[in-house]
Amino acid sequence: SAVISQKPSRDICQRGTSLTIQCQVDSQVTMMFWYRQQPGQSLTLIATANQGSEATYESGFVIDKFPISRPNLTFSTLTVSNMSPEDSSIYLCSVEGSGVYEQYFGPGTRLTVT
Amino acid sequence: AQSVAQPEDQVNVAEGNPLTVKCTYSVSGNPYLFWYVQYPNRGLQFLLKYITGDNLVKGSYGFEAEFNKSQTSFHLKKPSALVSDSALYFCAVRDWDSSASKIIFGSGTRLSIRP
Numbered sequence: 001s002a003v004i005s006q007k008p009s010r011d012i013c014q015r016g017t018s019l020t021i022q023c024q025v026d027s028q029v030t031m032m033f034w035y036r037q038q039p040g041q042s043l044t045l046i047a048t049a050n051q052g053s054e055a056t057y058e059s060g061f062v063i064d065k066f067p068i069s070r071p072n073l074t075f076s077t078l079t080v081s082n083m084s085p086e087d088s089s090i091y092l093c094s095v096e097g098s099g100v101y102e103q104y105f106g107p108g109t110r111l112t113v114t
Numbered sequence: 115a116q117s118v119a120q121p122e123d124q125v126n127v128a129e130g131n132p133l134t135v136k137c138t139y140s141v142s143g144n145p146y147l148f149w150y151v152q153y154p155n156r157g158l159q160f161l162l163k164y165i166t167g168d169n170l171v172k173g174s175y176g177f178e179a180e181f182n183k184s185q186t187s188f189h190l191k192k193p194s195a196l197v198s199d200s201a202l203y204f205c206a207v208r209d210w211d212s213s214a215s216k217i218i219f220g221s222g223t224r225l226s227i228r229p
Contacts, residue, residue: 040224042204092158101146103160106157
């Protein structure tokens with residue numbers, strides 16, 4: 001299984017500002033995924049990020065609000081732009097294991113917007 | 115469209131008793147099914163999967179799941195529950211309508227094991 005780290009682990013931000021979350025994987029992976037999770041709730045996929053191409057966003061999520069970078073096969077960033085209290089959530093990155101179908105998840109970034 | 119349903123928001127079991135967390139699925143292709151667990155303030159951990167083969171699949175921490183095609187179910191089970199099994203459990207299914215390797219998650223079931 002892949003080992004995934006995220007930075008920061010948590011942050012408290014002012015509304016109107018932006019936060020960039022980093023995701024680092026210990027092995028090269030083709031696709032990385034970004035999810036949002038309200039505490040105790042299910043996961044909602046924000047976007048899929050392939051290296052060398054534009055991220056693919058799910059319905060309800062747009063690039064201007066959640067720009068994603070994928071500069072190489074082990075790293076991705078998600079930016080939450082112009083934040084409002086409704087963006088308070090846990091943000092998780094994940095990757096699909098090599099040769100398998102399950103995804104492996106990072107520890108998450110807990111964001112609180114005041 | 116693919117989907118999974120977890121009909122129970124919460125399951126309460128006494129330690130030492132068997133536990134079952136229910137999941138039903140709806141898929142247009144082959145049912146690739148997964149169970150994940152989330153302990154408090156931690157990310158999701160992969161428990162087990164069904165891709166093909168034996169209907170009873172074994173996973174981490176003594177958990178197993180039974181794939182039932184006729185009932186379109188994939189219930190998670192453990193013969194003897196531990197207090198440390200208390201966590202949030204998610205059933206998930208591979209999304210065949212997507213070109214990417216997307217997984218769709220159920221709403222989650224909170225498992226509480228009392229001593």
